Amino acid sequence: MADFLLELLCEEIPARMQAKAADDLKRLFAEKLADAGLKAEGLDAYVTPRRLALIAKGLPVETQAVSEEFKGPRTSAPAQALEGFLRKTGLTQDQLQDRDGVWFAVVEKPGRASVDVLAEAIPAIIRAFPWPKSMRWGNASVTTESLRWVRPLQGIVALLDGAVVPLEVDGIVSGRETVGHRFHSSGVVSIADAAAYQDALRGAYVIVDPAERQAIVEERAKVLAADAGYELIEDKGLVAENAGLTEWPVPLLGQFDPEFLEVPPEVIQLTLRINQKYFVLRDQAGKLAPAFICTANIEAKDGGKAIVAGNGKVLAARLSDARFFWQQDKKIPLAEQAKKLSRITFHEKLGTVSDKVERVANLAQWLADERIVPGCDPVLARQAAELCKADLVTEMVGEFPELQGLMGGYYAREEGLNAAVADAIRDHYKPVGQGDDVPTAPVTVAVALADKLDTLRSFFGIDEKPTGSRDPFALRRAALGVIQIITANGLRFPVAQGDLLDFFADRLKVQQKEAGVRHDLIDAVFALGRESGGGEDDLVRLLARVKALQSFVESEDGTNLLAGYKRAANILKKEDFAGSPTTALSYVPEAEEQALLSALDSAEEKAGQAVVAEDFAGAMSALASLRAPIDAFFDKVTVNDADSSKREARLGILIRIRNAVHQVADFSKIEG
């Protein structure tokens, strides 16, 4: 058994790509080894900004010798058969064994030294490495065929039990030498073997294990915060990012002028986190503290004073920009800002953002007027809708587009507008995706729904529909938002028609999948009335129906009724019957035939009434009463009677079965 070390040294790997790169390296290595019949006892991958490393422990020093046996033709078979067998096995006739008149070949595959397997596998892994974005560089890049890597690859360390595994990729030759920290170490670091790797680099100010660097960042940041009397606002993503930007992380605490705290805390947080990658702190009262923690990559000679001063300066410049924007924006009422929206094109075929706002305002007011959104004041809904996009032209949102909505809410409050209006402006983009909060405040519901519905109707109106992975106007997300708002608030109204309704059906299937709702049942209910151009367009009713349907078809009665329905439908299809439903019989019927007709009369009526009353469980149980009569009918009655009047009447009964069931859902869409 041997231990193997691989280190791929390169220029700075983007922090966001590091974790996946380590996983990919581990996976690809295990796959390549498995192909050769090798397996390590333990496999660990490490990554820093400048290196991707892997340690395989307990690797066999060679692959197992294998002996494979092949059965050939009979010894009496024609010569061609024997020749073919010899070609296939690569043996000569005297190497074959004659066992009871049949040729057998035994092929011995000797074991291969693992060092040879590695020397072949590593270059292949490097060449095919799945970086999200890769590049060419240097002299080799005169052709586009040259090696691609995330950033220039500088060196390869490959050691098997301390011996260099000889390999070469695009002129980069493997060895045992690497480099340490960019500034704390000079010259090369020579690695004895896999076991010595981490310590050798630690001695050169490189912590190879990202988990260890993350722990340092997080723990040290917490201590610094506590020492200053604050609490760290935890942010795992930021911990990982800072650990991905440093080989020797040194968190440092700095302060900023408390006067900046007049700016909304979200703005400050965004500036610190996104632009500067600093941690944010809160004080005893839970409010944002005038301090930050940055993570340096060095143990500075002055203990970090100059670094903190420099970072504090950069931050102050950014925060004074933000404060300037905040103060400027507050001077202009949102209604004034909204006028500027007429200068911004929403879409060349859909007019300006002003035009859109007007449509949204009309729709929001209608949703309130018609009491589709219960308890919503139409005047407030209209006002909120008219102002909801005004923050797009503010300085702050120009600088931080991700604060759209939120800033509008702040400015509305500063202006003294109704709190319901301010909240609606703030939250009208919600929900953004599955996990996001869904609005429930009436004015917010009206504006959020109107905004998304208008987007969907407008783009469908100009035939700009999502295709495949292309969804430039995020219509899928808008439809999902509409579905979430409608279902969370139980809103009853026809949501769409035609193509757009089909689009909602698709989104609903995706959305309901997580809740365990079967997509075929959604289809079965959406299909109702489609042929006559109608179709279920009330999502709340639709989901209630689907829910009842699902518990029904998963019951014993439901399964059997579905089987009976399918049998009836198949016969009708096979016979291509175009007659009408049977209501009365002109001949003396069989008992089961009569019983089914009576059962249909009663079930149809009950199911119909229950559907009107939206008692879908009741409708299902009315249908369930048909199960026994249908089973008995198919058991005892011959549909294809020689008497054509009987045959037609019985086919007509099958039509009634189908029609009865279709009152509730189109069962032909149900799978199974």
Add this chain to the structure above:
Amino acid sequence: MADPATSLSFQDLILTLHDYWGRHGCLILQPYDMEVGAGTFHPATTLRSLGPQPWNAAYVQPSRRPTDGRYGENPNRLQHYYQYQVIMKPSPSNLQELYLGSLKAIGIDPLLHDIRFVEDDWESPTLGAWGLGWEVWCDGMEVSQFTYFQQMGGFDCKPVAGELTYGLERLAMYIQGVDSVYDLRFNSAVGDRPSASYGDVFLANEQQMSKWNFEVANTEKLFQWFRDCEAEAQASIAAGVPLAAYDQAIKASHVFNLLQARGVISVQERASYIGRVRDLAKGSCEAYIEKNRADWEANFPGWTL
């Protein structure tokens, strides 16, 4: 970071960089004599990054971004500023070390200040160009862009050039420890001749040019200039003088920036104008390649477009 009185003046910063890159084999070129938005537009970068021939150059490029004008009232934003540009083709394997050496040369001690390479991929829609690289941070401030060009004018870079861009004012503010660009020491006092500040040299320019960019420039004429430059560029491409065509493309690009500052280009028109400038830049690159292709193929066996 340092004592404002003893740290490098603005002009000494430039001279130090010239000296450093000159010693590392770069031609020290002068600024291109046209209005451009960034050092990348200098033909010494754009056009020279095409083709197989080695090319190493460094220069200062005055850069104009009309929309960034603040009438001289913002301490950090200017409509006219300087970029220091280094282009090395093929990208040397020690380009990062060379770059870090230049920081040391201008007085930034990497054991006192935190230098970091933070992912930042570069793309220029108007040049049809992109590359991968970083923004370089010094104590949390972006002081340079570092890019490995992968494509220029829509053509693969063969070989790849490494490009470094230093924001000179920002770097100087950092080195001198001043909060306003206008307070930068432009030079050092000599004898009884006092030093001049950046504001002494450029404040009036920022005030007047901001006013012209945002308020005065005649938009009818600008639109006409754009059309004229476009036509002239196309005619030059047809006439087989790609260097002249590229000049006109640069002009069109700057006129477009002025129109933007005047606020007369709507959102959807914007994309179309960028497309027109890109077509000119790409056309110039293509014509430049066509003009040189035979030479390149003859002198660099095995090289193909």
